[in-house]
Structures are given as C-alpha cells and as structure tokens.
Amino acid sequence: MAVRVRNPNFLSLILVLCLLASASAKVFFEERFDDGWENRWVKSDWKKDENLAGEWNYTSGKWNGDANDKGIQTSEDYRFYAISAEYPEFSNKDNTLVFQFTVKHEQKLDCGGGYMKLLSGEVDQKKFGGDTPYSIMFGPDICGYSTKKVHAILTYNGTNHLIKKEVPCETDQLSHVYTFVLRPDATYTILIDNVEKQSGSLYSDWDLLPPKQIKDPEAKKPEDWDDKEYIPDPEDKKPEGYDDIPKEIPDPDAKKPEDWDEAEDGEWTAPTIPNPEYKGPWKPKKIKNPNYSGKWKAPLIDNPDFKDDSELYVFPKLKYVGIELWQVKSGTLFDNVLITDDPEYAKQLAEETWGKQKDAEKAAFEEAEKKREEEETKDDPVESDAEDEDDAEDAGEESDADSKPEAAEESDDETKESDKHDEL
16 A cells, blocks of 8 residues: 655654764663673672572563563572673763663562662672672562562762652553663653653752751750740630539430349449530630740751762763562563663663553453463362362362461561662
8 A cells, every 4th residue: 555755855854863863872781682692691690509599581571562572581489680791881971871671570579679780890790799889770679568669779979879759660560661861960860661750859869968958956946935836715714513514424215124123133223324415624725826936947057067069970980780689479571771871762762662562562461361360260170069178178278288388488588578678
C-alpha cells in the first residue's frame, strides 16, 4: 500500500535533527547485552567460597516483547549476585550525567533490590561485592509493605547519603526504565518509563552538606513570652450543685425478680447505670488568649560549620558500573544499561527498546498468567468422599511439617534482606 508524505522536506529536517542530537551525545557506556556481552562484564567471586554466589542467566525472560532482545537475570534463590563492567574513566564536571537501565521482576518480588551502582577509581572486579565503595546507587527496592521505593544514594566525602524524598517504584512483573539525571547546577531528575517522578536539588534533598543556617544556640525564650494559645475562661463559673451529680443512678427499667425472697436474699436494690447527667469533673471552658505571642522559635543564624562546595555534584573518576544484590527469590532481569551526558538520547534509547516492546510484553505476560491459572485449576484435586478427604488431611499435615523449617528459613532470609536494606 502506498503512503503519501505531504511534507517530505519537513520530515527530513526532523530526522536530521534527531541524528544530530544523537551524534552530539557523549555515550560513556551502553550495554544492550547482545553477543559478546560476557567479554565486557566480569562475574565476581564474592560469596563463592561460601557457595552463596548466584549464577546469571542470559535470557529475554519468560515473557517479553522481543525474544531476541536479551538481558541478564538472577537465576537462583537465596543467593548473592555481583557483576560489573569497566568503561573509560571520566568525570561529570561541567556536564550532565545520565544513568539509565531497564529492570524486570519476573518473580513477583517480595523482598529484594533491582538497583545498580556506579563506581569510581580502581576496583578489583573479581572481588566486587557489598563492601565495595561506590559513588552512586540507583534503582528500585522492594521489601514487604513498607519499602517500595527508588533508591538514590550518593557518596560524598566517603559517606553514603540516601535521598530524603520518597520516590515510589513500580511493583509489577513487567519491564520498567529507571533514569537518574544529575546536572552541573546540582539539580536532579528521576524518571520511570520516561515520566518524571521526582526532581529537586542536591542541597535540599540529600544531607550532603551541613545546613546553611541553624537555630541560634544562645537564643532564649523571653520570660514574658506567652505561648498558650487558649486559656481557661476566668468568667466561667461552676454551676451550683454540679459536684452533687452522681456518676451512677439506679436503673429505672430494672424490676425485682418475682422469685426474690428478702428473707433469704436480703433487701433488693436496683442495679446502677451511668448517669447521663454526669459530665465528669468540672472544667472552665477555654477561650483565645488575648496575650498569645505565638509559638516561640529560636532565630536562625549562619552555620559556622557550613562550607559551600561548587563541585557537590561531581564524581571525578567514574569507571565501573555494577550490580550487587542479595535475593531470596530470583528472577530479576537487567537490560539496556546507559551512561551518557544527554537526557534526550536516554529518552530516545528507552523508546527504541522498552517503548517498542512494552505492549507486546504485557500481552505475553497476560497470556502466561492465563495459562498458569488454567494449569492451577486443572491440577487442583477435587475430593469426592470422606476417605479421600482424610488422605488429603493426613498429607496436608505431613506437608505442613515438612514445610515449616523452609518457611522459617525464608522468613529469616527475608529479615536478613530487610536488615540489609535498612543499612543502605
């Protein structure tokens, strides 16, 4: 079928502009995990001696939008994972830094991370692990109901600082693109699937530097400062007889039982109920204090410990990108890792990969879920008589007994993972 182009010159101009934008971008690292990726990445021996080092699968996953577009996926439960790649060392001084990647949690993650790290200086990649210093850690983190957020941790003067703002992450089983943009004016933006989720300044959203101003430690609240907003009404008087109102009164609806014998049971008295007229101890009503001065606050002064850093955003020796995780349940898949200086190129790459495949991946996932539900329904046994029910009950008791240690172990591991996240 022929397609008519009304303004070919205009379309050509748009194409040229896009190519120029791509050509002007500095791409420090781009990994789509095509053939030869293993030559670019180094699997760490971290935890290998303890038989706790997990293996990576090279796969497009159980459901995908393109079976030929593969990434690396955690493949073993209860394992540590560490892998890294080197690129030519660079500094982001006077330049924008963009860190982007795609991650998918096929295992319906209960507790675990999907973050990546940028590392500086010299790193022994075969020993890369949880204790290896890093410059930036970024990506989604999920653990139970309380932790479902995007980590953005920056290292400054040897200390890791977590972003103070909450950035919710995606929690489904589909691929999502996470992007962190850091600019020379010390501002940042976090995007998920090319949509801005958070932005701000390094000065306000991380505690990298001491505050510019602090409360004056020498300041004292004036003695005549009245900070009581409401006071008892001096004109309000307690009503006469108020203290004589009883807390309880005889129940007017109570009747003496017909078989009550006063000779044996004594004199009958009605049970008591709370007195609706009793309002508790009397207190005068409150009125606005005419002398209210407001809540006193110490005045702010310049912090003598504050020293500005014009290179607060700078990471001078970026050289490695790595993934370091502990996973109770495996199945997290990483792909399309990008480090560049051009946010527009990052958006373009996201659309060329995730954007083109997301609808097909979602359809493939829904089809896989439908088949899984059908299989579960087909395999679900239906007991027809009491004997079968007894057998099932006995089998259930044995299964529970067998599974308790495993359940306890999983609980311990998830607690370990939660503790690990609290330390970040």
